[in-house]
Amino acid sequence: MTKFLVIEDAREVRLNLQEILESKDFEVIDAENGEQGIKRAQEELPDLIICDIMLPGLDGYDVLGELRKEPITSTIPFIFLTAKVDRDDQRLGMELGADDYITKPCTPTELLSAIATRMKKHTAYMESYDLEKKRAQALQKRVQELEKLSNSQEELLNKLCEELRNPTSNINLAIKMLNVANSEETRQRYLRVLQQECSREIAIINQFSQLLKILTPENAQLLSLLNSLNKSNQD
Structure with a gap:
């Protein structure tokens, strides 16, 4: 209720x-x-x-x-x-x-109308937020799956970089759409929440790009830090 x-x-x-x-x-x-x-x-x-x-x-x-x-x-x-x-x-x-x-x-009508409008906009925002959160969680799960399945460390990094770059533009577009909020303070409040989720994915992309450049047999152990990095971003 x-x-x-x-x-x-x-x-x-x-x-x-x-x-x-x-x-x-x-x-x-x-x-x-x-x-x-x-x-x-x-x-x-x-x-x-x-x-x-x-x-x-x-x-x-x-x-x-x-x-x-x-x-x-x-x-x-x-x-x-x-x-x-x-x-x-x-x-x-x-x-x-x-x-x-x-x-x-x-009047009761004026009050209920204002409430209905606010609740409708808030529901739309929460649905967008939940969608982006699920997208981030799915990507992190995919990262773990690919790490287990790939026999080639370099191939794994290439796949992950390609897979993680594609959704970034869509997430930024979703953030911009929240600008329909009725005040600057409200827009910024909503944008900050989604920006946090977007930043997680961007941070993962940047980490993998750097790993790909410096990958050598000696530092291949860096791959084992992947899950720790993802968990830190979630916290």
Whole structure:
């Protein structure tokens, strides 16, 4: 079940949001201030966060900033729900990495529409990320298989270099496509995740290219370091 976190200090508003979301079969957890909201987000890892800006103690901007610092919460879709309508406030929220900004009071239709849009984009991003992660894992598995099957060390390196170079351009293309995100902060956040996966494959290519140049009977033992290198990249 999709889980939402609502961070709102006004009890009546919080309960109203919970009622709207639960009517659509969403699981809802809540927090009445910024500190509690950060803690619940880190513990529960919700699928989306709806947060007021004007909160006691840490305000909504502080909450967003703290959550964006941590990898485990950095990509959770984040929607500001607030009575503040100043354009500068909206710009600040988007620059900090908010995915949307809804002024209140808002209708259930407006709220649910904004949520649906954010969830759809986030789902598309996660599917792309999972695809690239599986591609990297498949390539690493193929590396191990070829190492076992090949009788020629030089032939093995040639095959691996050729096989690993081809997907690189496709991965970079997938990264560029994520630029449809609605803010620079969001784009950069998503790109950093995929860049990490891309860098693993590029690093392997570079290592094999260097090994091919210096391959001699004396340093053939370097091949045994291949699996260790791959494991280090995964960590």
